[in-house]
Amino acid sequence: xxxxxxxxxxxxxxxxxxxxxxxxxxxxxxxxxxxxxxxxxxxxxxxxxxxxxxxxxxxxxxxxxxxxxxxxxxxxxxxxxxxxxxxxxxxxxxxxxxxxxxxxxxxxxxxxxxxxxxxxxxxxxxxxxxxxxxxxxxxxxxxxxxxxxxxxxxxxxxxxxxxxxxxxxxxxxxxxxxxxxxxxxxxxxxxxxxxxxxxxxxxxxxxxxxxxxxxxxxxxxxxxxxxxxxxxxxxxxxxxxxxxxxxxxxxxxxxxxxxxxxxxxxxxxxxxxxxxxxxxxxxxxxxxxxxxxxxxxxxxxxxxxxxxxxxxxxxxxxxxxxxxxxxxxxxxxxxxxxxxxxxxxxxxxxxxxxxxxxxxxxxxxxxxxxxxxxxxxxxxxxxxxxxxxxxxxxxxxxxxxxxxxxxxxxxxxxxxxxxxxxxxxxxxxxxxxxxxxxxxxxxxxxxxxxxxxxxxxxxxxxxxxxxxxxxxxxxxxxxxxxxxxxxxxxxxxxxx
Numbered sequence: 458x459x460x461x462x463x464x465x466x467x468x469x470x471x472x473x474x475x476x477x478x479x480x481x482x483x484x485x486x487x488x489x490x491x492x493x494x495x496x497x498x499x500x501x502x503x504x505x506x507x508x509x510x511x512x513x514x515x516x517x518x519x520x521x522x523x524x525x526x527x528x529x530x531x532x533x534x535x536x537x538x539x540x541x542x543x544x545x546x547x548x549x550x551x552x553x554x555x556x557x558x559x560x561x562x563x564x565x566x567x568x569x570x571x572x573x574x575x576x577x578x579x580x581x582x583x584x585x586x587x588x589x590x591x592x593x594x595x596x597x598x599x600x601x602x603x604x605x606x607x608x609x610x611x612x613x614x615x616x617x618x619x620x621x622x623x624x625x626x627x628x629x630x631x632x633x634x635x636x637x638x639x640x641x642x643x644x645x646x647x648x649x650x651x652x653x654x655x656x657x658x659x660x661x662x663x664x665x666x667x668x669x670x671x672x673x674x675x676x677x678x679x680x681x682x683x684x685x686x687x688x689x690x691x692x693x694x695x696x697x698x699x700x701x702x703x704x705x706x707x708x709x710x711x712x713x714x715x716x717x718x719x720x721x722x723x724x725x726x727x728x729x730x731x732x733x734x735x736x737x738x739x740x741x742x743x744x745x746x747x748x749x750x751x752x753x754x755x756x757x758x759x760x761x762x763x764x765x766x767x768x769x770x771x772x773x774x775x776x777x778x779x780x781x782x783x784x785x786x787x788x789x790x791x792x793x794x795x796x797x798x799x800x801x802x803x804x805x806x807x808x809x810x811x812x813x814x815x816x817x818x819x820x821x822x823x824x825x826x827x828x829x830x831x832x833x834x835x836x837x838x839x840x841x842x843x844x845x846x847x848x849x850x851x852x853x854x855x856x857x858x859x860x861x862x863x864x865x866x867x868x869x870x871x872x873x874x875x876x877x878x879x880x881x882x883x884x885x886x887x888x889x890x891x892x893x894x895x896x897x898x899x900x901x902x903x904x905x906x907x908x909x910x911x912x913x914x915x916x917x918x919x920x921x922x923x924x925x926x927x928x929x930x931x932x933x934x935x936x937x938x939x940x941x942x943x944x945x946x947x948x949x950x951x952x953x
Contacts, residue, residue: 481531482527482528482531482559485527485531486524486527486528489523489527491519491520491523495519495523496516496519499511499512499514499519499522508572509572510568510569510570510572510594511525511569514569521565521568521569522565522569524563524565524566525563525565525566525568525569528560528563528565528566529545529566529571532545532548532560532566533545535549535550535553535556535560536548536549536550537549544573545571545573545574546573546574546575546576547574547575547576547577547578548560548574548576548577548578548579549576549578550578550579550582551578551579551580551581551582551602552580552581552582553582554582554583557579557582557584558582558584561579561584561589561591564591567591567592567594567595568591568594569594570594570595572597574595574597574598575597575598575599575600575622576598576599576600577592577595577598577600577601577602578600578602579602579603579606580602580603580604580605580606580627581604581605581606582605582606583605583606583607584603584606584607584608585606585607585608585609586607586608586609586610587608587609587610587611588603588608588610588611588612588613588633589603589608590613590616593613593616593619593620596619596620596621596622597622598620598622598623599622599623599624599625600623600624600625600626601620601623601625601626601627602625602626602627603627603628603631604627604628604629604630604631605629605630605631606630606631607631607632608628608631608632608633609631609632609633609634609656610633610634611633611634612628612633612634612636612657614636614643617643617646623646624646625647626646626647626651627650627651628651628652628655628657629650629651629652629653629654629655630653630654630655631654631655631656632656633655633656633657634656634657635656635657635658636657636658644658693708693710693711693714694706694708694711695711695738695739695740704781705765705766705769705780705781705782706781706782706783707781707782707783707790707792708783709783709785709787709788711738711739711783712734712736712746712783712788712790712792714739715736715737715738715739715744715746716734716735716736716746719734719748723735723736725745729750730749730750730751731747731748731749731750732747732748732750733745733746733747733748734746734748735795736795742780742794742795743794743795744780744792744793744794744795745777745792745793745794745795745796745856746790746791746792747790747791747792747793747857748788748789748790749789749790749791751789753789758784758789761782761784761789762782762784763860764859764860765779765781765782765784765791767833767835767836767860768791768836768858768859768860769781769782771829771833771836771858773824773825773828774821774852775821775822775824775825775828775852775853775854775855776825776828776829776854776855776858777793777794777796777846777854777855777856778793778794779791779792779793780792780793780794793856796846796848796854796856797848797849798846798847798848798849799846799847800842800843800844800845800846800847800856801818801842801843801845801846801847801853801880802841802842802843802885804847805842805880805883805914806883809883809914809916809917811917811918811923812917812918812923812926812927814851815880815881815917816926816930817851817852817853818845818847818851818852818853818880819876819877819880819930821852821853822840822845822853822855822873822876823873823951823952824952825838825853825855826838826840826869826873826948827948827951827952829858830866830869830948831948834862834866835860835861835862836858836859836860836861837858837859837860837861837864837869838855838857838858839855839857839858839859840855840872840873840875840876842876842879842885844856844857866948867945870937870945870946870948870951871937871938871945873937873951874898874933874934874935874936874937874938875894875897875898875934875937875938877930877931877933877934877937878897878898878901878931878934878935878938879897880930881912881913881914881927881930881931881934882901882912882913882914883914883916884897884900886898894938898935898938901931901934901935902935905931905932905935906928909924909927909928909931910924912931913927913931933946933951937951
């Protein structure tokens with residue numbers, strides 16, 4: 458093995474180690490043993506110069522001291538020091554990746570770092586991990602170069618106080634953590650070139666990029682965000698958190714998305730006045746959307762919105778829940794809950810329900826009408842059999858109503874009477890009779906009370922009990938349809 462010194466110490470140890478045949482540093486560490494006079498030589502050296510680091514070693518540490526002399530010998534030669542027997546002034550492992558990683562792993566060498574070393578160069582070696590803190594054992598060094606590596610984490614700035622002779626430091630081009638609270642005393646010792654792209658100080662280029670972003674990018678980002686938020690608010694507010702939405706207000710885009718672009722498969726019914734669609738909102742709720750075709754004035758648009766604001770407040774089991782509305786120059790719609798079930802007209806004609814189910818429907822409609830009379834007298838319902846839906850539990854749900862403060866109570870009671878008669882007879886006033894409601898009511902009166910079995914729907918099973926109750930219903934219906942001048946029952950009498 459190449460001759461070595463005990464940290465550039467006495468020739469005695471160097472000569473004793475040099476008697477062994479050369480080999481790699483690992484082989485020498487594994488194979489070489491301390492010479493017989495090693496301990497005494499150490500003792501003599503410490504008497505001459507007690508400042509050597511190994512002078513404080515215990516007898517148990519002497520084997521590590523010996524290993525450090527082996528590493529020192531190899532490292533001195535690798536670093537191309539001119540005469541490793543006489544001097545070991547620098548550790549130069551610049552661009553020697555394998556060697557740098559190997560020698561950094563020898564903690565025992567750094568623990569007994571030779572006092573002669575003044576320069577450590579470990580640059581351009583792609584060393585990973587944290588700052589190599591073992592270097593701080595070499596407290597006498599004057600220059601330390603760790604640039605062009607992959608070091609990361611915090612730099613132990615406080616430990617540099619032990620390197621009182623250090624005048625040159627280069628930590629550039631690493632990935633250290635930025636020092637949040639800068640130590641002025643530390644940074645005043647070295648110039649800014651010591652920390653270029655090290656991560657310790659803010660990068661000037663990065664700062665410029667941030668400044669450019671703040672001056673130009675940030676305003677653009679704000680504009681994009683405001684534009685996007687505006688688009689959400691005015692076209693698709695259902696993407697916003699619920700507390701940011703306008704309650705009960707639907708947009709055309711929301712309804713278009715809910716109905717798959719108002720596709721034919723979602724079209725439930727179409728008349729001259731309205732198109733009814735089945736839709737599904739973004740939150741999963743299934744809805745019924747009534748699209749009105751009539752073009753109205755701006756004044757009437759405002760009236761429409763005011764009416765809808767009233768309708769969304771209705772709350773009764775036999776009234777469909779109005780969830781909101783859509784209103785702009787090209788679209789006018791009311792959005793309600795979706796109810797699976799046929800309307801009364803289909804229900805009567807197809808299923809021929811027994812009297813007890815018809816009676817339940819009549820009772821539910823009367824309860825809903827009485828609720829409106831008591832709580833919302835300005836609201837009228839469309840009591841056509843095509844406007845009343847039947848739920849799965851057999852309860853009727855009135856699906857169409859509007860605000861009409863001018864419609865008289867007499868007219869409302871008359872419409873209820875016609876509906877009751879239609880439920881008992883399974884006749885359609887506007888379809889089965891030439892003069893509509895008037896002819897229909899007249900036909901019932903002609904057959905009352907002598908031919909009531911001919912008036913009652915023949916498909917029903919007519920027990921005595923059924924005939925009695927149906928007769929009472931017909932009597933109530935005829936009372937409600939009394940012509941002007943005749944006495945109609947009050948709402949209280951009807952409800953009871």
